[in-house]
Structure formats: C-alpha cells, structure tokens
Amino acid sequence: GQSLEQPSEVTAVEGAIVQINCTYQTSGFYGLSWYQQHDGGAPTFLSYNALDGLEETGRFSSFLSRSDSYGYLLLQELQMKDSASYFCAVTSGGGADGLTFGKGTHLIIQP
Amino acid sequence: NAGVTQTPKFRVLKTGQSMTLLCAQDMNHEYMYWYRQDPGMGLRLIHYSVGEGTTAKGKVPDGYNVSRLKKQNFLLGLESAAPSQTSVYFCASLRWPQASEAFFGQGTRLTVV
Numbered sequence: 002g003q004s005l006e007q008p009s010e011v012t013a014v015e016g017a018i019v020q021i022n023c024t025y026q027t028s029g030f031y032g033l034s035w036y037q038q039h040d041g042g043a044p045t046f047l048s049y050n051a052l053d054g055l056e057e058t059g060r061f062s063s064f065l066s067r068s069d070s071y072g073y074l075l076l077q078e079l080q081m082k083d084s085a086s087y088f089c090a091v092t093s094g095g096g097a098d099g100l101t102f103g104k105g106t107h108l109i110i111q112p
Numbered sequence: 113n114a115g116v117t118q119t120p121k122f123r124v125l126k127t128g129q130s131m132t133l134l135c136a137q138d139m140n141h142e143y144m145y146w147y148r149q150d151p152g153m154g155l156r157l158i159h160y161s162v163g164e165g166t167t168a169k170g171k172v173p174d175g176y177n178v179s180r181l182k183k184q185n186f187l188l189g190l191e192s193a194a195p196s197q198t199s200v201y202f203c204a205s206l207r208w209p210q211a212s213e214a215f216f217g218q219g220t221r222l223t224v225v
Contacts, residue, residue, distance in 0.1 A: 002171075009152075031210050043202060043219050044155070049212035088154065092210070099162070100145055100206060100214055104154035 003027040005103035007089055012109045013079055021074045021106045023089035031092040033065050033072045038105070039085045047087075048074065076108075084110045114138050118203050118217030125193040125224045133188040133220050135203030141215075143206040144186040145170075146178060148199040149219075155202065161186055193224045 005025045013019040025033065032051040036044040050056055050065035050072060062075040076083055086105040093099065116137045125131055135144065142163050147155040157170030159178040167178045175197060177189045186205075190197060203217040 032212065034212060034214070036214075043216040044204075044214075045216070046213040051210075051212075090214075092206070094210075099143055099160055100204065101157065102147075102155040104152065 003091055003093060003101040005089055005091060005101065007087075007103040007106050009104065010107045010109065012111060013076075015079055015081060015110055015112050017079050018075065018077050019079060019108065021076075021087050021089075021108070023072050023074075023103055025070050025072075025089070025091050025103075027070075027091045027093045027101070029093040030067070031094060033063075034090045034092065035061075035063055035074045036088045036090060036102075037085050038088065044088060079110055081110050081112070084108060116203060116205055116215045116217040118201075118220050120220060121218065122221050123223070125190075125222065127193060127195060127224060129193050130189070130191050131193065131222075132190075133201055133203075133222075135186045135188070135205075135217055137184055137186075137205040137215070139205060139207070139215065140183070141205035141207045142183075143208060144180065145204045145206070145214075146176070146186065146188045147202045147204065148172065148197075149202060150199050158188065158201075193222075195224045198222060198224045 007023045034049040035047040038044045048063035065072040090102045145160045146158040161180040164183040201220045
C-alpha cells in the first residue's frame with residue numbers, strides 16, 4: 002500500500018524560508034502534490050510534481066526526486082497567513098488508492 | 113462553475129441513526145473520493161470511485177457504504193452511526209490519477225452522540 006511521512010509540526014519566523022519534507026512509499030506512482038489547509042477549511046491545491054526537479058509557483062516551490070521517493074515544499078518570504086497545515090499526497094494507479102495523503106505538517110509562523 | 117459541493121455542512125446524529133452525505137461535482141471528473149479527517153490523523157480514505165457505477169474500499173471503509181449511480185454524484189452512507197464516526201468528512205474529485213489537482217468540497221462536520 003501507500004504511505005507518506007512528513008513532520009508533524011514546523012515553526013518559522015515571518016519573512017524567513019521554510020522547507021517541509023515528505024517521503025513516500027507507493028506503487029504505480031504518478032506524482033506528488035501539496036495541499037494547504039487552514040483551520041476549519043478545506044484542503045486547497047498548491048503544487049504538483051510528476052518529474053524530478055523543482056516547480057516554482059510564486060513564493061512556493063516544490064521538489065521531487067523519484068529515485069529517492071522524496072519531495073519537499075519550500076515556502077519563501079513567510080507571511081502570517083501561511084500559518085496552516087500542509088499535506089503531501091501521492092497519486093498512483095494500478096488499482097491502488099489513487100490519492101493518498103500524509104498526516105500533515107502544522108506550520109506555525111512567529112512574528 | 114460550482115466545482116465540488118457537499119451537503120449537508122453540519123449534522124448531529126444519535127447513535128444508531130442513518131444518514132447520507134452527498135457530493136456533487138460539475139467538472140466531469142472520473143475519480144471521486146470520500147475522506148474523513150480527525151485531529152492528528154490527516155485525511156484517511158474511506159471509499160473511492162474510478163467512474164460511474166464503480167466503487168472501491170479505501171483504508172477505513174468499515175461502517176460506511178457508497179454509491180455512484182451518476183458520474184457527477186458520489187454518496188456516502190452511514191447505516192447505523194456510532195460515536196467513533198464523529199469527524200469531518202471531505203469529498204474530492206480528480207479528472208484521472210495523472211491529473212495534478214484534486215478539488216475538494218467544503219466538508220461536512222458530523223457529530224454522533
């Protein structure tokens with residue numbers, strides 16, 4: 002089956018850079034994606050990597066290494082509104098679960 | 113474009129009662145999912161569907177049933193609610209597994225007393 006590991010909590014300072022790591026185990030891997038969820042809200046899509054390398058979307062970047070089954074989300078110029086939970090997720094095929102999420106990383110931003 | 117819509121948003125049930133949660137998407141997506149979210153547990157997959165008329169079990173299917181009679185709708189049923197099913201339920205849709213972005217409904221907060 003599929004499994005993902007990510008830190009449960011990360012603390013950073015406003016204006017700084019933070020990296021959230023994710024390692025995964027899966028079969029029939031298609032891609033690794035990242036979602037943001039504010040308290041009381043629904044997860045919203047941030048980024049997706051199907052191939053090795055870095056994808057940049059504004060202040061957020063995501064990296065994937067398929068050979069290492071590893072990825073990370075990089076948040077730059079942190080703002081207080083970035084305080085949220087961040088989930089990595091794998092999409093996979095071959096009759097597997099399809100879309101499996103990690104347990105999430107709670108990001109705390111300090112002024 | 114409404115995206116993914118879940119009903120109801122909130123519900124309180126008594127132990128043993130039944131209910132159905134409705135998820136509707138207007139994006140013609142093939143894949144639909146039901147998750148439950150509990151503190152510290154992330155999003156756990158209950159059931160999913162890879163197309164109209166098909167359903168499959170996820171990681172935590174016990175106590176739940178689903179149906180996908182129409183492509184745009186995915187129903188989650190609780191036949192006899194238990195306090196352990198108190199949770200926030202999210203529905204999501206994906207065009208196909210290779211697609212990059214899943215779209216989520218706004219969630220249903222269910223309390224079983």
